[in-house]
Amino acid sequence: MAVVAVSHLAKTYPGQEVSLRGTKLEWRGPALWARNLVRAVHLTANAAPPVPALRDVSLTIAPGEVFGLVGRNGSGKTTLIKILAGLIRPSAGSGTVAGMGLDAPQAIRAAVSYVSTSGWMGLEWPLTAEENIRFFAALCGLPDRLARARTEAALRAVDLWADRGKYPSQLSNGMRQRVILARALLLQTPLVLLDEPTVGLDPLTTETILTLIRGTLRERGQAILVTDHQAAALAAVADRIGILEEGRLTRVGTPQALLAPLAAITVISIQTEAMDRPLGPPPPGVVAADAVDRPGALGVRTWRIYARRTPDALQAVLDWVEQPAGRIVLLAEGRPTLSDLLLLPDPGALSPAGRAQRGAGGGMA
């Protein structure tokens, strides 16, 4: 039986009013109480438009499977994870987690380990790393002796046993994230939810955490749902990957299957100066392009250009970009990775017909 089986899930959040902070109209004190009371009993309608976060998502995850969920910021990854963790009630749809309905959040919580690194979720700063894990073990009802043994095993698994007496303030970001991960190792729940476990980490710590997912968690036979906006990182650990775009699960498949339609595509990365000048129509063979500011170097942008792999593709792209965009400071060519799935159009559009339609588009300013 699938550990996760949900169908047609949707979540729409109420609209958020524009903040009045700093204005004379800011709601405060009794005015705020009255305003919120009126809202809570639905005396007035919310003027702000509702925000759809998830639309018609259906998904199954088998026991022992590692499922990677990829999407840009705000694509609905965390909303989906929180629904599966019982923290958010879906607006529509149904399903089960470890055989329990989504309308039984307390039962679901016993079957799910949830790791999120946002805001150092749940780390108690006055407690040491070991005390943090022991505290969580007790919250889960583990008897003292068992909690002690599992805490040691979990801290050893994330290579933090030697630092067990340190407070979170004495640990680096990566070490704190490993403490949070150690918490998930305490219980052998049927489902482990990992919400961007490697965000903000250096490559070495990222590798440590991915190894842990690949090794320890998989060996224990737990189903794992792991999200990341760095799709490439997930390719190494996930059995299947789903792409979430604006709340819709648009593509699901093995990393190899998802990359197959891109086999004939080459990715050319170019850093140039003076990128604010518009480029002309792209040469034939360019299917999409995306430009981002290089972090820390305002005005120096990186173009990521997707072209059909032909002998003259690189030269054609150089000719297209160099004239209006100024001096090229860096150039690289490579194969597409899963991260490119977020930037590229639907693989269907990479067919000859699709390419013809998208030739002049794809974010080219």
Next chain:
Amino acid sequence: MSTGRLLRQELVALWAFGVREYHIWESYRVNQVLWLTNLLVTSFLFFLLGQTLAGDVGGLLGPAYGTNYMSFIVVGVTVNVFINTNLADPYIRIQRSYFNGTMDLFLLSPMSIYTPLLGLMSKSLLDDYPRLLFTFGFGIWLFGAAFQFGAWPLALLFTVLLLAAGFGIGLISASLFYLLDIKKGTEPVQFIVQGIMATLLAGTYYPVTVLPRPLQWLACAIPHTYANDALRRLLDPGAQAAVPVLPIQQALPGLAPVLVDGLALGLLAVVLLPLGFWLYGQGIERARRLGTLTRWQ
């Protein structure tokens, strides 16, 4: 899972909260010294006030509460601290936990939604309640308060009823964190009940009889008033148990004033406590529906 095992799991979690609070309490030892100093200064202030009133105290307090202002005030302050802890702490604990992200963890742990709330209140057991012993100690040994403890079981019963009713209001207050999204600033229930009604009407620093009659009736709406009245009658050696003070006691001449206090406190506890738990559950469910249960989205 069997009921017994579930209960054991909740108790283990509650104990863990207690240990956690102890670790935190332990790391703020200097605070305890500062608090004791503050308590000593406050007690001394009331002692001086009592000295100033000196001969007029008997007339001011009326026949029901004796003639020792220090005894009067020690009971008033004790009741106020007890109920303030139970009334204000649930909201504050939820708020802190929400903003530092630990509430996310609690709500993800396989325990009842009420366990974290009760567990977070263990600070009161460790910190706030024991402090009242110092209030009594300073009052008796340094500033001349006099008490009789013959009726201590009854006094304890009133204290328990007071704590229950106060916690009921505290739960209602905490539920507004989710029900009305009062996440920052002043929470209305606390402000109205504790900040205004209890401060002005409960008879903490002066007897309720000095208030205008309509306000005396309003004072009967909060548990503080009954606890102050009953505990003074039970603990102050100069108090007279049969003299009615509160308007509701005068309206029920057939019942002993302490019995009226007990019935009223019991009724408030029986109504407010389940109402508080229900509203808190509703608040959590509303937040789950709106997606505002946890801080980090």
